[in-house]
Amino acid sequence: MSRNSFRETVVGYLFIGPLMIGMILFTLIPIAVSLILSFTDWSLVQGIKDITFVGFKNFTYLFQDPVFIKSVKNNLIFMLVVPITMAISVVLAVLLNSNVYMKGLFKVIFFIPYISSVVAIAMVSQVIFHPSYGPINELLRTFGIENPPLWLADHDYALITLMLITIWMGIGYKLIIYMAGLQNIPQELYEAADIDGASGITKFFKITLPLLSPTSFFLLITGIIASFKVFDIIVVLTEGGPSDSTSVMVFYLYKQAFVNMKTGLASASSIVLVLIVLGITLVQFLAQKKWVNY
Amino acid sequence: MRIFNLQKLIITIFMLGVGFLFLFPFFWMVSASLKPEIEVFNFPIQWLPSTWEFVSYNYSQVWIENPFLLYYRNSIIVTVATTITSVTVSCLAAYGFSKIKFKGRDFIFLILLAIYMVPHQATLVPQFIMFRYMNLYDTLTGLVILNSFSVLGTFLLRQAFLGVNNEYLESARMDGAGHFRIFLSIMLPLVRPVVATYAILRFIWTWNDYQNPFIFLRSEHLFTIQLGVQSFGDEFGKYYAIAMAGAVSAILPLLIVFIIGQKHVIAGISSGGVKG
Numbered sequence: 001m002s003r004n005s006f007r008e009t010v011v012g013y014l015f016i017g018p019l020m021i022g023m024i025l026f027t028l029i030p031i032a033v034s035l036i037l038s039f040t041d042w043s044l045v046q047g048i049k050d051i052t053f054v055g056f057k058n059f060t061y062l063f064q065d066p067v068f069i070k071s072v073k074n075n076l077i078f079m080l081v082v083p084i085t086m087a088i089s090v091v092l093a094v095l096l097n098s099n100v101y102m103k104g105l106f107k108v109i110f111f112i113p114y115i116s117s118v119v120a121i122a123m124v125s126q127v128i129f130h131p132s133y134g135p136i137n138e139l140l141r142t143f144g145i146e147n148p149p150l151w152l153a154d155h156d157y158a159l160i161t162l163m164l165i166t167i168w169m170g171i172g173y174k175l176i177i178y179m180a181g182l183q184n185i186p187q188e189l190y191e192a193a194d195i196d197g198a199s200g201i202t203k204f205f206k207i208t209l210p211l212l213s214p215t216s217f218f219l220l221i222t223g224i225i226a227s228f229k230v231f232d233i234i235v236v237l238t239e240g241g242p243s244d245s246t247s248v249m250v251f252y253l254y255k256q257a258f259v260n261m262k263t264g265l266a267s268a269s270s271i272v273l274v275l276i277v278l279g280i281t282l283v284q285f286l287a288q289k290k291w292v293n294y
Numbered sequence: 295m296r297i298f299n300l301q302k303l304i305i306t307i308f309m310l311g312v313g314f315l316f317l318f319p320f321f322w323m324v325s326a327s328l329k330p331e332i333e334v335f336n337f338p339i340q341w342l343p344s345t346w347e348f349v350s351y352n353y354s355q356v357w358i359e360n361p362f363l364l365y366y367r368n369s370i371i372v373t374v375a376t377t378i379t380s381v382t383v384s385c386l387a388a389y390g391f392s393k394i395k396f397k398g399r400d401f402i403f404l405i406l407l408a409i410y411m412v413p414h415q416a417t418l419v420p421q422f423i424m425f426r427y428m429n430l431y432d433t434l435t436g437l438v439i440l441n442s443f444s445v446l447g448t449f450l451l452r453q454a455f456l457g458v459n460n461e462y463l464e465s466a467r468m469d470g471a472g473h474f475r476i477f478l479s480i481m482l483p484l485v486r487p488v489v490a491t492y493a494i495l496r497f498i499w500t501w502n503d504y505q506n507p508f509i510f511l512r513s514e515h516l517f518t519i520q521l522g523v524q525s526f527g528d529e530f531g532k533y534y535a536i537a538m539a540g541a542v543s544a545i546l547p548l549l550i551v552f553i554i555g556q557k558h559v560i561a562g563i564s565s566g567g568v569k570g
Contacts, residue, residue: 005395005396008395008396011396011474012399013390015386015387016386018382018383018386018387019387019443019448022442023406023445025424026424026439026440027412027414027417029420029424030417030420031412033419033423034416034419037420044422092312095308095309096309098305099299099302099305101303102306106309106313107560108553108556109316110316112317112320112552115498115548115549115559117501117502117523117541117544117545118502118504118520119523119541120323120540120541120544122527123527123540124320124541127322127326127538130335133335133337134335135335135337138335138337171316172316176560176563177563177564179564180563180564225411228413231415231505232505232508235504235505235508236504236524253415253416253419257418257419258422270415273415273416274413277411278412
């Protein structure tokens, strides 16, 4: 019997082996190396012998660097994308689920931005949000707004523009998850509410939303983790500008690592990033009991 | 009895409006790519060009004057190879985590969950150093390796494997079949739809991956379509019609793959709740 369970263990490790080797080599070891490098003053282009340990100097530098502080703030603002996308998605999902012609077609339409290349979307966004000739500002001018925002070229609006694009790209995915969640709500609840004469709005807030709360929790957690990974659209559209108004932590990390060649500093910012994301995830798990109904 | 459902019609019309907002950038992109440069910004929007003779000019800039075919070749190599390895690795691991009982299994699975919370950019710098050291920097093989080990894919497939009744497997074990045979000849055929879903998703994510090629590739002859279209955009940025022809050329093939496989994609996302 115990020989048998030994064999099971060996076979088990053979099955998970390829994944584990990949995870150890390309994720676990790099995280450990990041942690070590975060206490050093070093550059990628130098030899390994030139590593000097500097204690917490990188971390104190980070929290005095206005660009890093700005990047953290921008990340926190960027998180707003998640609840906004979720709110739009849940309303669209309920409408699609209720009673609509061509339901399948709409699902596909809403999903198209999610599968589209960020680079191509960035290119078309540049044109659509073009300050002087873009269709959005042309439209605003026909409504009598004489000085519409400059969008990506305006440091008050650039981050908002990126957030709008991200919301638009993310709705399709969340909508489909919500539609799947709606399938699990027992129809009898709505029938009972109908007998009591509840309005559509009441049913939405008293039945649909509470019963979707596990789905919402899932989307909030994964969405917020993903919101900290935002990078592509920023590199392609604004490169953190104008004047650092769209820099986020990952962009800062990238710039320190691959433009300024400050490997130690970049590693320190990646450790801060990991800690913030883990912290927020933990808070969400703790707060979950308060508002998630199972 | 009403002849038609008024409420249903109103919601549909509202949805058509929202749907138009969703598709507007794509319509605009295609429309601009067909036009001569001076008509791109005509307002009110002129959807069709006054003359069709610039279509071939705009698109020949993309496909003939620029190496889009090469970018496509690179993207196809990377995407196909990544999809095959990633699906294989995740299927094996998912089977191990769901159908084999072994010491440390649940603990390891918990660690994987924790790793999933870490933004992968936190590992970028050491990965970069390692890749240079291992001669994987600036190679297509390196890109394949970067996307081949997916915790997410393993979660999704494990969920499907757990749904398979153990009795099937037990009776096969009675007949003397080992885990590997059960995996290949019983398990995989039973969960084929989920495997297909994950394969399609991995395909889409790899195809659209910008960050890894951006950081790990330098040589232009290795550029994937995302890098290619960006350098094209930088070059023709002020020639909007041509730039849009590039953007259309970058999106269209994947859109076709998606429309063919949309049932799998949408069903898979509904069941697994996955995110790239």
